[in-house]
Amino acid sequence: MSSKPKTSDRPALSSDTGASRKPQQGRSLASLERMQQAAEKLMLERGNEDFTLQDVSHAGNVSIGSIYLRFDGKDNLVRSVIATVLNRLDRDETAMIDEVVKAAPALADFVPRFVASFADVLRRHAPILRLTMQRAEHDPAVSGPGKASAHRSAARGAAAMMRYRAEIGGRKKELKAMSAYHIIFATLARELSLGSTGESASGNDWKALKRELATMCLAYLRHPD
Amino acid sequence: MSSKPKTSDRPALSSDTGASRKPQQGRSLASLERMQQAAEKLMLERGNEDFTLQDVSHAGNVSIGSIYLRFDGKDNLVRSVIATVLNRLDRDETAMIDEVVKAAPALADFVPRFVASFADVLRRHAPILRLTMQRAEHDPAVSGPGKASAHRSAARGAAAMMRYRAEIGGRKKELKAMSAYHIIFATLARELSLGSTGESASGNDWKALKRELATMCLAYLRHPD
Amino acid sequence: MSSKPKTSDRPALSSDTGASRKPQQGRSLASLERMQQAAEKLMLERGNEDFTLQDVSHAGNVSIGSIYLRFDGKDNLVRSVIATVLNRLDRDETAMIDEVVKAAPALADFVPRFVASFADVLRRHAPILRLTMQRAEHDPAVSGPGKASAHRSAARGAAAMMRYRAEIGGRKKELKAMSAYHIIFATLARELSLGSTGESASGNDWKALKRELATMCLAYLRHPD
Amino acid sequence: MSSKPKTSDRPALSSDTGASRKPQQGRSLASLERMQQAAEKLMLERGNEDFTLQDVSHAGNVSIGSIYLRFDGKDNLVRSVIATVLNRLDRDETAMIDEVVKAAPALADFVPRFVASFADVLRRHAPILRLTMQRAEHDPAVSGPGKASAHRSAARGAAAMMRYRAEIGGRKKELKAMSAYHIIFATLARELSLGSTGESASGNDWKALKRELATMCLAYLRHPD
DNA sequence: TATGAATGAGTATTCATTCAT
DNA sequence: GATGAATGAATACTCATTCAT
Numbered sequence: 001m002s003s004k005p006k007t008s009d010r011p012a013l014s015s016d017t018g019a020s021r022k023p024q025q026g027r028s029l030a031s032l033e034r035m036q037q038a039a040e041k042l043m044l045e046r047g048n049e050d051f052t053l054q055d056v057s058h059a060g061n062v063s064i065g066s067i068y069l070r071f072d073g074k075d076n077l078v079r080s081v082i083a084t085v086l087n088r089l090d091r092d093e094t095a096m097i098d099e100v101v102k103a104a105p106a107l108a109d110f111v112p113r114f115v116a117s118f119a120d121v122l123r124r125h126a127p128i129l130r131l132t133m134q135r136a137e138h139d140p141a142v143s144g145p146g147k148a149s150a151h152r153s154a155a156r157g158a159a160a161m162m163r164y165r166a167e168i169g170g171r172k173k174e175l176k177a178m179s180a181y182h183i184i185f186a187t188l189a190r191e192l193s194l195g196s197t198g199e200s201a202s203g204n205d206w207k208a209l210k211r212e213l214a215t216m217c218l219a220y221l222r223h224p225d
Numbered sequence: 226m227s228s229k230p231k232t233s234d235r236p237a238l239s240s241d242t243g244a245s246r247k248p249q250q251g252r253s254l255a256s257l258e259r260m261q262q263a264a265e266k267l268m269l270e271r272g273n274e275d276f277t278l279q280d281v282s283h284a285g286n287v288s289i290g291s292i293y294l295r296f297d298g299k300d301n302l303v304r305s306v307i308a309t310v311l312n313r314l315d316r317d318e319t320a321m322i323d324e325v326v327k328a329a330p331a332l333a334d335f336v337p338r339f340v341a342s343f344a345d346v347l348r349r350h351a352p353i354l355r356l357t358m359q360r361a362e363h364d365p366a367v368s369g370p371g372k373a374s375a376h377r378s379a380a381r382g383a384a385a386m387m388r389y390r391a392e393i394g395g396r397k398k399e400l401k402a403m404s405a406y407h408i409i410f411a412t413l414a415r416e417l418s419l420g421s422t423g424e425s426a427s428g429n430d431w432k433a434l435k436r437e438l439a440t441m442c443l444a445y446l447r448h449p450d
Numbered sequence: 451m452s453s454k455p456k457t458s459d460r461p462a463l464s465s466d467t468g469a470s471r472k473p474q475q476g477r478s479l480a481s482l483e484r485m486q487q488a489a490e491k492l493m494l495e496r497g498n499e500d501f502t503l504q505d506v507s508h509a510g511n512v513s514i515g516s517i518y519l520r521f522d523g524k525d526n527l528v529r530s531v532i533a534t535v536l537n538r539l540d541r542d543e544t545a546m547i548d549e550v551v552k553a554a555p556a557l558a559d560f561v562p563r564f565v566a567s568f569a570d571v572l573r574r575h576a577p578i579l580r581l582t583m584q585r586a587e588h589d590p591a592v593s594g595p596g597k598a599s600a601h602r603s604a605a606r607g608a609a610a611m612m613r614y615r616a617e618i619g620g621r622k623k624e625l626k627a628m629s630a631y632h633i634i635f636a637t638l639a640r641e642l643s644l645g646s647t648g649e650s651a652s653g654n655d656w657k658a659l660k661r662e663l664a665t666m667c668l669a670y671l672r673h674p675d
Numbered sequence: 676m677s678s679k680p681k682t683s684d685r686p687a688l689s690s691d692t693g694a695s696r697k698p699q700q701g702r703s704l705a706s707l708e709r710m711q712q713a714a715e716k717l718m719l720e721r722g723n724e725d726f727t728l729q730d731v732s733h734a735g736n737v738s739i740g741s742i743y744l745r746f747d748g749k750d751n752l753v754r755s756v757i758a759t760v761l762n763r764l765d766r767d768e769t770a771m772i773d774e775v776v777k778a779a780p781a782l783a784d785f786v787p788r789f790v791a792s793f794a795d796v797l798r799r800h801a802p803i804l805r806l807t808m809q810r811a812e813h814d815p816a817v818s819g820p821g822k823a824s825a826h827r828s829a830a831r832g833a834a835a836m837m838r839y840r841a842e843i844g845g846r847k848k849e850l851k852a853m854s855a856y857h858i859i860f861a862t863l864a865r866e867l868s869l870g871s872t873g874e875s876a877s878g879n880d881w882k883a884l885k886r887e888l889a890t891m892c893l894a895y896l897r898h899p900d
Numbered sequence: 901t902a903t904g905a906a907t908g909a910g911t912a913t914t915c916a917t918t919c920a921t
Numbered sequence: 922g923a924t925g926a927a928t929g930a931a932t933a934c935t936c937a938t939t940c941a942t
Contacts, residue, residue: 478906481906513906513908514908515906515908
């Protein structure tokens with residue numbers, strides 16, 4: 001007779017670790033981690049929601065009650081896992097950029113390395129990122145922080161390119177850096193099927209595409225417009 | 226105590242119209258269309274699966290039995306709708322490319338127009354495309370045809386660029402055309418949130434990005450070697 | 451962390467039979483009756499709510515789905531049973547009063563017979579009436595119709611006494627009739643523990659009390675002013 | 676697939692204070708009182724059982740463990756509250772009768788005052804009495820003491836009337852006194868909805884009914900046989 | 901062909917009770 | 922004595938699918 005709510009309306013996904021009720025110590029902390037890990041494993045095996053709290057209880061060796069003790073419902077458990085993942089991604093990305101910048105004296109060194117390393121980082125997190133993006137589609141408590149995370153990523157990427165601003169041609173250097181970042185991210189994300197039907201050129205095509213992508217961006221950035 | 230099947234394992238999504246059991250005539254055909262339209266409407270309103278066959282029955286004024294008479298289950302009804310949509314997209318894309326090619330004497334005319342028109346076509350179909358991509362994530366009966374459709378699109382796009390092969394610099398003209406297509410599609414798809422959390426630069430940024438995208442591709446294609 | 455709703459908020463207890471979705475015929479009707487009877491039996495055995503829909507399903511040989519097909523939820527099933535009971539009581543009471551009036555030429559005949567027969571009717575329905583009153587305590591969808599039914603009963607009882615208005619002393623004959631009815635009902639209801647801890651004088655005391663009650667009311671009604 | 680226990684089978688509700696495990700002193704006593712008061716408050720706000728021990732723990736600032744230290748389970752906590760209430764009622768009723776008797780030289784003074792004052796006492800305790808009677812319905816550990824309390828009340832009421840035995844007509848003075856008490860209590864209880872769907876004549880009707888009730892009883896008591 | 905009533909497996913959530921600290 | 926974190930049984934409700942008519 002009516003529609004389905006599907007996701008609980010509680011906001012969640014608090015700033016750092018996620019929606020867990022309380023930071024714990026000792027046994028409690030261990031049990032909290034077991035349930036999050038069990039949930040992440042099940043989410044990857046079966047999809048975002050296609051697992052039972054019963055399943056988490058068994059896989060993580062925690063009682064159902066315990067889950068509710070920490071996570072105001074299944075939805076928030078899922079969000080917590082996603083929040084954790086976004087944090088990991090943030091951290092890894094930052095580290096990756098630092099490293100690439102350090103090793104790249106010139107823009108011509110930076111761009112291809114950035115493309116390759118960014119692709120690596122994304123690939124490492126791809127499965128859970130897919131789930132995150134999927135979930136963000138209908139869950140504002142995920143899409144909000146998701147967008148925020150994406151913004152930070154964009155800012156970081158563009159800032160890294162601006163380190164080479166002397167080599168960037170034309171007036172609107174910032175616009176160019178931002179555009180390059182967006183195009184790179186979109187292309188990489190697409191190849192990793194981060195939320196899309198991918199023709200996902202397999203193997204060689206994919207490698208070649210990354211090369212061309214770097215070439216294209218480099219040419220674009222340098223071009224005196 | 227166990228996992229959930231969620232999607233029936235029957236393959237489907239036959240090449241043209243979809244998974245419907247039989248070509249029909251007269252009344253039957255009308256009822257088939259009513260159920261497909263009702264399903265599409267409900268899919269858009271509520272999401273891929275968050276509607277009931279009861280809902281379809283009411284909205285489309287068809288009996289549940291009728292649905293099973295044509296569609297071997299809910300999943301196949303959904304797949305049929307998606308197949309229809311992919312067909313529409315194929316058709317629109319082809320028409321769009323023809324038109325753009327016709328109006329563009331040179332590559333410098335073609336690229337920006339292609340970006341703009343392709344964005345238009347995608348935007349028109351964005352909501353249902355989002356659903357398609359979402360579903361393709363776990364349903365091979367959708368991801369298969371989805372990939373095929375994407376391939377055709379890529380082939381068409383690259384072929385169109387190859388019309389201006391004289392203007393494309395360097396050796397690997399095909400690789401360049403294909404890469405340009407992929408990068409364009411990835412960027413547009415991302416902006417339309419086709420399956421991803423989008424930082425989705427709103428408004429101006431998005432317009433500017435499309436301009437830069439065209440600029441970048443044009444430069445890349447023309448560049449010797 | 452919060453209160454409990456406990457009873458669904460849907461209004462129900464429609465005028466005659468109750469909250470059942472549709473009057474049926476043949477098999478459907480039989481199954482509807484089986485589930486109502488099973489529910490009534492379980493309500494009496496275990497109390498208003500202390501039974502499972504699973505229980506009803508087994509006892510009545512109906513699927514859970516069927517119950518939901520007719521009764522928008524467990525609450526409404528209970529209400530439907532109660533509605534049926536209130537109807538039965540209404541009918542029996544009306545018949546009882548007609549009979550008593552017919553057999554009682556004078557007020558002195560009527561009052562004791564009315565007390566005795568009313569006690570009989572109430573006793574016959576006592577167990578389910580107890581449940582009704584209990585439930586009415588927190589369920590407006592029951593207390594409403596319950597009050598209405600009580601009003602009708604009061605009106606009937608007082609009207610019957612007014613047939614002997616010539617024998618009623620004083621001015622405010624209506625007030626006296628109404629008061630007598632209320633006092634009779636209250637006393638009988640109390641003895642049947644219709645909703646109260648009863649010291650419930652057992653056996654003789656109870657018989658004696660009814661006699662005294664009749665005596666008292668008769669004296670009161672006849673008394674000039 | 677099976678029945679529900681719902682109320683623990685342990686008998687309780689010891690004669691005076693209730694089911695608490697031990698007489699206490701100092702801090703312990705204070706905590707005992709806090710949990711009883713919290714329980715009473717919650718019972719009134721939400722109904723007999725619709726509160727959590729968690730709630731009591733918060734509202735009374737006592738640990739759940741403490742509750743179990745005193746009360747062998749939730750049921751016994753509830754019973755203890757009820758026992759306390761019955762004691763209060765007993766005390767108030769006794770005081771009320773003493774006062775009325777003192778101020779009433781003759782039966783004609785006593786009866787109306789008794790009706791009015793008894794109504795007051797009952798009204799004051801009505802909410803919690805409702806809960807008591809409700810609970811007595813399925814909990815023998817409440818209905819037992821409840822009946823005992825009712826008996827004491829009846830004995831007290833009848834004894835008070837017997838102080839005016841000279842004015843009571845006929846032989847069976849005791850029977851009359853007892854009957855009058857019962858009828859008065861039943862009528863008052865009904866008006867206060869002590870456990871019943873009340874047509875609860877509101878306002879004036881209720882006042883008038885009390886007057887008529889007194890009139891009726893007085894006439895009955897005085898009437899020579 | 902067409903119908904739509906019947907089925908019943910599957911799951912999130914609550915809360916009295918226990919017991920390690 | 923006191924605590925409150927952990928436990929897990931228990932239950933209403935949904936909806937894809939079937940099949941008698």
